[in-house]
Amino acid sequence: MIQMRDVFKRYFADTPNEITVLNGIDLSIGSGEFVAIVGQSGSGKSTLMNIIGALDQPTSGEYELGGTPIQELKRDELAEIRNRKIGFVFQSFNLIPRSSALKNVELPMIYAGVKASERARRARQLLEMMEMEERMNHFPSELSGGQKQRVAIARALANDPDILLADEPTGALDSKTGNLVMEIFLRIHREEQKTILFITHSTELAELCPRVVTLKDGQIVSDKAGTNAGGKLHD
Amino acid sequence: MIENLLLSLESLRANKMRSFLTMLGIIIGISSVIAVIAVGNAMTASVNNQFAEFGINNVSLGIQMRADESGSFDMAVTKTPKDSDRISSEQMETMRQRFPEIDKLSLSEDAGRGKAKIGRKYSNVSISGVNPDYAKVNKVKMVLGRYISDADVRSARSVIVVSDRTAEALYGSNASAIGQNISIYTDKAIKQFAIVGIYKYTQSAMMGAAVSDRDLETSGYVPVTSAKKDSPYKNYTSLTVVPKPGTELNDFTNRISAYLNQLYERNKDWEAYAYNMKSELESTNSMMKTLSMAIAAIAGIALIVGGIGVMNIMLVSVTERTHEIGVRKALGAKDAHIRLQFVAEAVALSATGGVIGIVLGVALGMVGANIVGAPFELSIYVVLGTVLFSMFIGVFFGYYPANKAARLNPIDALRYE
DSSP states (O other): OEEEEEEEEEESTTSTTOEEEEEEEEEEEOTTOEEEEEEOTTSSHHHHHHHHTTSSOOSEEEEEETTEEGGGOOHHHHHHHHHHTEEEEOTTOOOOTTSOHHHHHHHHHHHHTOOHHHHHHHHHHHHHHTTOGGGTTOOGGGSOHHHHHHHHHHHHTTTOOSEEEEESTTTTSOHHHHHHHHHHHHHHHHHHOOEEEEEOSOHHHHTTSSEEEEEETTEEEEEEEOTTTTOOOOO | OHHHHHHHHHHHHHTHHHHHHHHHHHHHHHHHHHHHHHHHHHHHHHHHHHHHHHOTTOEEEEEEEOOOTTSOOOTTOOOOOOGGGSBOHHHHHHHHHHOTTEEEEEOEEEEEEEEEEETTEEEEEEEEEEOHHHHHHTTOEEEEEOOOOHHHHHHTOOEEEEEHHHHHHHHSSHHHHTTOEEEEEESSOEEEEEEEEEEEOOOOTTSOSOSOGGGOEEEEEEEHHHHHTTOSOOSBSEEEEEEOTTOOHHHHHHHHHHHHHHHTTTOSSEEEEEEESHHHHHHHHHHHHHHHHHHHHHHHHHHHHHHHHHHHHHHHHHHHTHHHHHHHHHTTOOHHHHHHHHHHHHHHHHHHHHHHHHHHHHHHHHHHHHHHTSOOOOOHHHHHHHHHHHHHHHHHHHHHHHHHHHTSOHHHHHHOO
């Protein structure tokens, strides 16, 4: 599914202020894997995630997503990849403030050109799956953090993408709510066989994942199975 | 598309005050354009009405003092034309034969003004000596009885046609006025006439309602020959002719002027003139049009300033919502989606302003037309054109900010706080 070879990301390249954020990443993730990406702040986790999500481009190196070399695509083709193949979940939820939960979930489908009736049906179904059916018409400001993140997950799933990219989805939540969100990801992985990349600070959550990749200073320093994979969260 | 429009309306509602202030520029621009056009139309209509009242197909003929070699008049001496200098009935008859295209020939001779009195009841009358064609040329509308006839003129009968106002004031009703003898007290004499007809008085558009109803002076028409009885002159200084429909007016005027001046070739002091109002009407109309256009152009500048206001606020909006644009791009919005969203917002802003501006402009135009005293008229094309133009302003001034938003790099936009 994801093939990265010798990927570098530098800012201010060829100037005295040059910063290397990704320093030769080789990473291969197969279809249906659940991978936790851990590392300290500034280790390059988010940059890696943004490149995988076709939001950002590597300075050098190769990256293929589902067999497609991403560097060669045009802006609109990248937009289409983000729309159809990838679902983003952010730490700060990033819901559109003036749109209801339902409209937020419909948004990726609007960009995909799905018919209005089909859009509404699918958005409702997804929100029901997230146990949010009673708050469909609420605006983001009327929802709690956990509820917002559930709407965001529903939105990420709207166009049935192959990959879910979650950048510290539990980071802004208390541990109890964070665990609930984690359970949702585990359930999606189990039931829908989606490829999931999950950035987290919490070693406890990371160890629940089948595979844990650790970054340090823009390099992968460890890539092994989670010690508590398939285990249970304690409340 | 519809989604985008709904979204843009939502964001306008979210920033009510700001949207309103931005729209204000458009509202002022559009309403002033509409009001200027409407008032301009009303003024043109009002001027046309005044000309029509005078008769735009009428050709005025007459005599005037001959200018000296340098083209100026000797202002120190005012001369009165002798009877031989004036146009005689015979000359008119010959002219009529020479110009078969003359349809009507109207004569009018001022015969003084006075008060018609019965006991304490009175009515102000200005006496005009006329011929039968006068009624047709000046569109006198009869309500009862008959107008001055050829026979009246031939025999110089002492008959009069008075206005319904006079009939009302003196006799209470039109019907009881017919056949009565009326005495009009002028400063020189008391003139007596038999009332043979009543015409409907219509207020001239040129006169306001300056005098009170009671003191209103209306015309009393008598045969031109009767009016001449007290005058030392039996010939005329002016007359009005109307050519048959289809006659080229300016050409006709020139020919008849040439003909008359031939008669005055040997007269050292007097010459003939002939003119019509058509060219004056045309030049007045074109002047009004130029004036309207000039004011509309100034109003158009207000509209452009309004458009720049829209552009300014859209740029602010794009900056404010950079993060949101990043989120939308992360969810798969293409450049075109973002561009359309912001253009739609700018169009919604300026079109809403446009509609409010039209309502305001129509209201102002109505007030203006009322002041000018002409009916309010506004073609649907002006309204449609203005709506389209305001939408065009939205597209034109919204495109640059929208494109700026669309071209944002997804990750940069997403990181923007």
